[in-house]
Amino acid sequence: MRGRLRTSLLAIFRRICKAFDAGDILISWLICELDLQNIPILISILICKLRSGRSASHRLFIAEKNAIANFSWLTCKLGMAMSADNSPPAPAEDGSAGLSDFLTGILFDLLLLPAYSMVFIIMMFFGACLVGDRCSSDASCKSGLSCRKWTGTGCTSKRCVRTTVASPFKTVDNSLPFNKYALLTTHNSFSITDIPTITLFNQEDSVTDQLNNGVRALMLDVYDFREDIWLCHSLGGMCWDATAFEPAIGTMREIEAFLVMNPSEVVTLILEDHVKSNRGLSKLFIKTGLTKYWFPVSRMPRNGEDWPRVNDMIKLNQCLLVFTSNRFKESSEGIAYQWNYMVENMYGEVGMNSRACRNHSESAVLGDRTKSLVLVNYFRMPPVQGTSCMEHSRGLMEVLHTCHAAAGNRWANFLAVDYYKRSNGRGVFQVMDMLNGMLICGHDDVHACGRRTSPPLSCWVALTATRVAGREMHHTSLM
Incomplete structure (x- = not known):
């Protein structure tokens, strides 16, 4: 029963990840418009998307799309900051932030980007495909698994399998x-x-x-x-x-x-x-x-x-x-x-x-x-x-x-x-x-x-x- 539950949860997780993968730019702009300025939220989504990759080459493709999404998010935030900076000045005591304050905040957030880069490297080299994942070769599968496509009914693609x-x-x-x-x-x-x-x-x-x-x-x-x-x-x-x-x-x-x-x-x-x-x-x-x-x-x-x-x-x-x-x-x-x-x-x-x-x-x-x-x-x-x-x-x-x-x-x-x-x-x-x-x-x-x-x-x-x-x-x- 516990094994079936784990399998079901993993399937749900992958569907969520694939949904993220299908809407990179839309999600980036949505995070921006909702004023979710904390970059770890975006990093979490990007990691999720990476984990849904069927193989090392597929995860590399996802990483490239992630870079586009990051650029989209930064462009959105910069546009909002420019708009705020061109608006009439507000009283100093209200603590409003202009472009300089935003840039300070974005610099702090950018310090977290190496964490995403490190995660990407780990996923590429150590995050090999698991049992049942689609694969391209034995090298793309986790240690101890083989990439096989068996002929016949019900086996239509190469997958990482136990032997x-x-x-x-x-x-x-x-x-x-x-x-x-x-x-x-x-x-x-x-x-x-x-x-x-x-x-x-x-x-x-x-x-x-x-x-x-x-x-x-x-x-x-x-x-x-x-x-x-x-x-x-x-x-x-x-x-x-x-x-x-x-x-x-x-x-x-x-x-x-x-x-x-x-x-x-x-x-x-x-x-x-x-x-x-x-x-x-x-x-x-x-x-x-x-x-x-x-x-x-x-x-x-x-x-x-x-x-x-x-x-x-x-x-x-x-x-x-x-x-x-x-x-x-x-x-x-x-x-x-x-x-x-x-x-x-x-x-x-x-x-x-x-x-x-x-x-x-x-x-x-x-x-x-x-x-x-x-x-x-x-x-x-x-x-x-x-x-x-x-x-x-x-x-x-x-x-x-x-x-x-x-x-x-x-x-x-x-x-x-x-x-x-x-x-x-x-x-x-x-x-x-x-x-x-x-x-x-x-x-x-x-x-x-x-x-x-x-x-x-x-x-x-x-x-x-x-x-x-x-x-x-x-x-x-x-x-």
């Missing part, structure tokens, strides 16, 4: 249970436009780039194909040359490399599992070195309890959660069966309906509180790149509120989307700020939570032996 998630671990801390955080999830994370194939695509950058941009959960479809395990779209429940992307081992190595470089992050894999070869997935994880990060099924809550705290997961090096859609692999390979631990809404058009939130056919009802995690799908089937910008900019927040109510007033822990970067500004990144804010501290923006004090690390030494023993035990169970 990375604000990490709740860094913005606040990692001392809460895992189910008290929200993770941006890419649907069909492997289905990338750069990979040569004739099938449909869901994402636009590599898995490594997704992880570096703050994506923390990956949806992967795994199949037996060409005597190996491949990432693939299904056609009749099987992988074909036309729907195959690449062997899964490459993506798994990207994930392992990310965890090596980012030991304080947690990554979740949600597998649509069609692998039927004997212990095929276990062999893949062992071969790529991911078993050393494995979060064991034995530590996963089964009756709706809180998950372990994230900082404890990190201390134990249990930073990789893996879920499978195959119920039998939990007992045979120690890979968690997804719907024992989370509820999930329906995907496709049904999942994008803000009036109702229905559960996935394989999931328990969304209100089942014996499952601690909530996954919300928000993507079309088949994917439509051209509408994703508009859909991320409007509609997504309403769906999340609807699913929050359907899940027993629980916010989504995973938000799964296609083309995650596309929006008119904030998009899924602002939504993730809202989800993490509500989960962590009840505010609609994670930045409003403030940093908390993490528990001391004095127990690290005591936990080291447990970490090593647990790793050895799980590695043995996967062999």
Whole structure:
């Protein structure tokens, strides 16, 4: 609610500024005729107009018009002073001011003009365009934003947009249970436009780039194909040359490399599992070195309890959660069966309906509180790149509120989307700020939570032996 209020006030402010921008000379003369001789009033209007600039070049154009308005105001005041000076002299005791008195006053006011000049310089060099503002290049956007124009419905101009998630671990801390955080999830994370194939695509950058941009959960479809395990779209429940992307081992190595470089992050894999070869997935994880990060099924809550705290997961090096859609692999390979631990809404058009939130056919009802995690799908089937910008900019927040109510007033822990970067500004990144804010501290923006004090690390030494023993035990169970 607070975020929406800020957005509304900002929109009103910009409309006022644009109204000033449309009537430079008229406003200057009006201030003069009303005898508003205090130049800070004019400076305030000029600053307002500058702030409404869509880009650095636009603000320069406004500044030029401001100079004309200033000249108009000074001309008006000088004309009034000349008229007063040519009028019949008044008695000295009445304190009337002639031209000399006005010039003294105008000299005092002119001393304030450097303040306006300084503000202009600051606005030009530091007042870069904010999220959602129109822009001309990345340089005209505030640090951390990119100037993008996405093709398709609802994205008709270049705007400053976010392309990375604000990490709740860094913005606040990692001392809460895992189910008290929200993770941006890419649907069909492997289905990338750069990979040569004739099938449909869901994402636009590599898995490594997704992880570096703050994506923390990956949806992967795994199949037996060409005597190996491949990432693939299904056609009749099987992988074909036309729907195959690449062997899964490459993506798994990207994930392992990310965890090596980012030991304080947690990554979740949600597998649509069609692998039927004997212990095929276990062999893949062992071969790529991911078993050393494995979060064991034995530590996963089964009756709706809180998950372990994230900082404890990190201390134990249990930073990789893996879920499978195959119920039998939990007992045979120690890979968690997804719907024992989370509820999930329906995907496709049904999942994008803000009036109702229905559960996935394989999931328990969304209100089942014996499952601690909530996954919300928000993507079309088949994917439509051209509408994703508009859909991320409007509609997504309403769906999340609807699913929050359907899940027993629980916010989504995973938000799964296609083309995650596309929006008119904030998009899924602002939504993730809202989800993490509500989960962590009840505010609609994670930045409003403030940093908390993490528990001391004095127990690290005591936990080291447990970490090593647990790793050895799980590695043995996967062999």
